Amino acid sequence: MLNQQEIKLGFEYFVTGWHLIQQKGLRRFAVMPVLLNVLLLGGLFVAFVFQIKDVVSNLMDYVPSWLSWLGSILPILIIGMILVLYYFIFATLSGFIAAPFNGLLAEKVEKMMTGEEISNDSLWDFVKDTPRMLAREWQKLVYSLPKIIALFLLSFIPLIGQTVIPVVTFLFSAWMMAIQYCDYPFDNHKIPFGLMKNELAMKRNMTVTFGGLVSLCMLVPIVNLVVIPVAACGATAMWVKEYRHLFKFAQEPQNGAEANMPLEKPSKSRGQIVSK
Numbered sequence: 001m002l003n004q005q006e007i008k009l010g011f012e013y014f015v016t017g018w019h020l021i022q023q024k025g026l027r028r029f030a031v032m033p034v035l036l037n038v039l040l041l042g043g044l045f046v047a048f049v050f051q052i053k054d055v056v057s058n059l060m061d062y063v064p065s066w067l068s069w070l071g072s073i074l075p076i077l078i079i080g081m082i083l084v085l086y087y088f089i090f091a092t093l094s095g096f097i098a099a100p101f102n103g104l105l106a107e108k109v110e111k112m113m114t115g116e117e118i119s120n121d122s123l124w125d126f127v128k129d130t131p132r133m134l135a136r137e138w139q140k141l142v143y144s145l146p147k148i149i150a151l152f153l154l155s156f157i158p159l160i161g162q163t164v165i166p167v168v169t170f171l172f173s174a175w176m177m178a179i180q181y182c183d184y185p186f187d188n189h190k191i192p193f194g195l196m197k198n199e200l201a202m203k204r205n206m207t208v209t210f211g212g213l214v215s216l217c218m219l220v221p222i223v224n225l226v227v228i229p230v231a232a233c234g235a236t237a238m239w240v241k242e243y244r245h246l247f248k249f250a251q252e253p254q255n256g257a258e259a260n261m262p263l264e265k266p267s268k269s270r271g272q273i274v275s276k
Contacts (some may be wrong), residue, residue: 003205009242012211017234021226022108029105030229033098039223099133099184102232106184109236114244118188136183139193144176170215171208177218178211181231185239189247199243206242210234 019218021030076196151169155161186196200207217227 003203006188006203007209009238010206011213013234013238013241014210014213014231015207015234016237017230017232020112020233020237021230024085024111026105026108026112026233029101029108030226033101033228034225036097037228068130098228099137102181102184102229103133103188104237105229105232106236107188109233110188110240110244112187112238113237120166121188133187136187140176140179140183143179143193147172170212171216174208176211177214177231178207180212181211181214181235182207182238185236186243191247199246203242206238210238 094112111117151165151172155165155169157165179197182200183193183196214231216226217230218224
């Protein structure tokens with residue numbers, strides 16, 4: 001069932017991301033991801049342009065004879081699916097490349113909104129934490145890739161593949177975009193991936209609306225380069241307003257041990273906290 005209030009919130013957090021990235025002190029964190037993605041997008045585009053004709057031709061050779069009556073439509077559908085695949089490749093690779101920068105951006109946005117430091121890690125600590133961030137990106141890929149492949153294969157089913165599957169594909173991409181960018185503030189607090197998914201699913205209308213707007217911007221040239229830090233900012237605003245209060249974090253111990261590490265985890269009842 002559609003929840004208008006949640007849909008409105010999804011729009012608001014996306015717009016908030018655009019406002020936040022323009023704030024002094026945050027803009028510089030957007031520069032490096034944008035530059036890296038310009039190089040990535042340019043390389044993928046060149047590869048796509050030079051390979052598209054051969055790929056379509058090879059795929060048409062495998063089309064069964066009983067689908068010959070769709071000969072005039074199939075090339076368009078195949079090109080469309082290749083574009084979707086291109087989109088997912090770009091989103092996946094950009095996620096790996098930008099993960100450390102977006103994690104740092106999310107940390108700075110949260111500090112700006114709450115006035116609280118998440119951690120006092122040095123630059124070397126941040127570098128040492130990069131493999132863990134990349135492992136989190138791999139976890140998202142393992143979660144999404146089988147579903148993407150299944151949707152790709154289902155798209156070749158006559159009628160269903162051209163009507164239902166495109167809608168399901170877009171909704172799934174919206175869900176994954178929300179997961180992709182909400183994961184940065186959640187991961188900064190070491191919230192497990194599965195727990196994050198469960199929390200986002202509790203407000204699915206808000207989550208999919210936010211991710212859908214990001215997905216649409218990803219399809220627009222030039223805009224798709226700057227929307228990455230915008231989405232990270234908007235997702236962090238969502239974390240601060242909607243989810244941060246659900247998790248308790250340790251006060252700084254008197255013995256000087258590391259602060260802000262998750263001390264508890266939610267029990268089966270949403271929002272309840274039980275000690276480990």
